[in-house]
Amino acid sequence: MPKAVAAIFDVGKTNKKLFLIDENYNIVYERSARFVETKDEDGEPCENLDSLCSSVYDSLNQVMQLKEFEIRAINFSTYGASFVYLDENGEPLTPLYNYLKEYPAGLKNQFYETYGGEEKISLETASPILGSLNSGMQLYRLKKEKPEVFAKIKFALHLPQYLSYLITGKAVADITSIGCHTQLWDFNKNTYHDWVLAEQLEQKFGEFTPADSSLKTLFEGLEVKVGVGLHDSSAALIPYLANFSTPFILLSTGTWCISLNPFNQEILKADELKQDCLCYMHYKGKAVKASRIFAGYEHELQLKRIAEHFDRAAYIFKHLKFNPAMILNLANKIPENAILQTEFFANSAFPDRDLNQFKTAEEAYHQLIFDLVKQQVYSLKLILNQGVKRIFVDGGFGKNAIYMHLLATAVPDIEVYASSVSQATAIGTALSINDAWNSNPAPTDMIQLKYYSAIQRSVQL
CATH class of the missing domain: 3.30.420.40 (ATPase, nucleotide binding domain)
Known part of the structure; x- marks a missing residue:
């Protein structure tokens, strides 16, 4: 059959x-x-x-x-x-x-x-x-x-x-x-x-x-x-809307890192628009407040700079493990690192950093991710509203353990997950018309999640 x-x-x-x-x-x-x-x-x-x-x-x-x-x-x-x-x-x-x-x-x-x-x-x-x-x-x-x-x-x-x-x-x-x-x-x-x-x-x-x-x-x-037919960014959000009712933000990471909040229908303010906020529409016709930064592009640019400076191959950073001791050492070396939970910036500080201050390529890379996370949280807070309990990170940075641990540390009151849906856009597009062709309800196990907790150290990061 x-x-x-x-x-x-x-x-x-x-x-x-x-x-x-x-x-x-x-x-x-x-x-x-x-x-x-x-x-x-x-x-x-x-x-x-x-x-x-x-x-x-x-x-x-x-x-x-x-x-x-x-x-x-x-x-x-x-x-x-x-x-x-x-x-x-x-x-x-x-x-x-x-x-x-x-x-x-x-x-x-x-x-x-x-x-x-x-x-x-x-x-x-x-x-x-x-x-x-x-x-x-x-x-x-x-x-x-x-x-x-x-x-x-x-x-x-x-x-x-x-x-x-x-x-x-x-x-x-x-x-x-x-x-x-x-x-x-x-x-x-x-x-x-x-x-x-x-x-x-x-x-x-x-x-x-x-x-x-x-x-x-x-x-x-x-x-x-x-x-x-659907706009692809809206389609990729549908599996999450089908599986989770508790308010969340989907952080879609690639060349652009786009934060999507389908639980925020507040009207955009002029200063938010100037900081690259916009609204998408989800398939049920509700506004999805969004912010975006060019962080994936910046990551590739600075990764190349680190690799060249330390004469290392760029691919070795792909699976670099998170080193909390290195983050603690950097907090002593760079004063603003010590306040990750309170101080965020619209732009990454890393392009202006002197690479000679870092002992190793790994240390420089941890600082790069630290600076990108500070920028990312600034962008997230533009669309964050009361009630959001979870952030789902899909795409490239969701596979980066350093990024995920630092993001979890920066927003300790919100659960942070690396998430993945195989072909999320296509799955969402099928889900949008599920009742027209499928005798089953949408499955609840289509999203793979990995929870990340904040750095458990007695120091204010």
């Missing part, structure tokens, strides 16, 4: 993956693809939309031939801030512009002068000023610079919804995409922002549809339930 599964596409900037996930949330099949980027009309690199569409169709056709699986549902998660503009025949009108594309200063100034200034728009839309990374600004640019193309747009769909459209033929808008640093959504009024209505952009969006809904669709003669 074939195994019931959901087919989940997880589309990143680099890797495009298809997973088959069974009713117990085991990944039973996986395939991945990478495409060579193409260029837009300005010569800027961008996603090869033709290759992506062909891959979706070809991959689905292939897995539907596998007799051991019964595909009951299909859903999509992708990176955000990317629009596909469709004509009345459902054909793309433009390349899939890169969200890193430079935004013209004159047009940017014109927009904010017209609609009340950067601070007003940022506060109301919970979006830092990010140029093309504010996807609403991409659509505004198209209207102003290429009105003839804009006039032909029947639908402007964020990438997850476009991939769903490829299967269903139904154009929809989804809150996890519309509500994430797009400058399209007014978080105070819980609707499209006034400027969107003034520019009549909302007429180009699909029908607003709940993120946990699905549409019964015939694909290649097979009846399946197809989800509306």
Whole structure:
């Protein structure tokens, strides 16, 4: 008897993956693809939309031939801030512009002068000023610079919804995409922002549809339930929301370290926005207050500096054990180290440190992590609110014992866990439509946790 599964596409900037996930949330099949980027009309690199569409169709056709699986549902998660503009025949009108594309200063100034200034728009839309990374600004640019193309747009769909459209033929808008640093959504009024209505952009969006809904669709003669698609950051949060009701913060660590608090719906303040706070939306339509720092990038940069200074290979630090005695010695050497629990900084102090003051590469590395943790706690406290009992750390720093022990020491009143969910984004995307394809409730053991306690020493760290 074939195994019931959901087919989940997880589309990143680099890797495009298809997973088959069974009713117990085991990944039973996986395939991945990478495409060579193409260029837009300005010569800027961008996603090869033709290759992506062909891959979706070809991959689905292939897995539907596998007799051991019964595909009951299909859903999509992708990176955000990317629009596909469709004509009345459902054909793309433009390349899939890169969200890193430079935004013209004159047009940017014109927009904010017209609609009340950067601070007003940022506060109301919970979006830092990010140029093309504010996807609403991409659509505004198209209207102003290429009105003839804009006039032909029947639908402007964020990438997850476009991939769903490829299967269903139904154009929809989804809150996890519309509500994430797009400058399209007014978080105070819980609707499209006034400027969107003034520019009549909302007429180009699909029908607003709940993120946990699905549409019964015939694909290649097979009846399946197809989800509306999700922004990948929101999807990765879903397994945690499904497994834990006690308030928590998810600290997702990679190049960027993003702290997500789905239990904080307080309106963003101007000073928080200036410190790179923003709001995501989780799939049930609630704001998720978030802060972020470029700590993973900083870690790699400074690790290289340490390795070169001490003539050591960088990879040896990957599994370096935590040495509490070294931390205590550093507290005597560097005075501000002695107050880890009370004094935090917006930036890491390590780039300005003289490496000659450290006896060994290991000592320098412990100090690097110490400084990064001070910066991380500063970022965490921007979104921390009363009632949060746990911090879950996933990604690279969750595997770093030095980082985890120091973080636990810095926030002694909060439980700190290294957490991991195999393919959290794909699992979350399947969970969002669980009831449409799965006869079982969400399992409660999909997240692996490792608890870290504070340094047990009679010294104030």
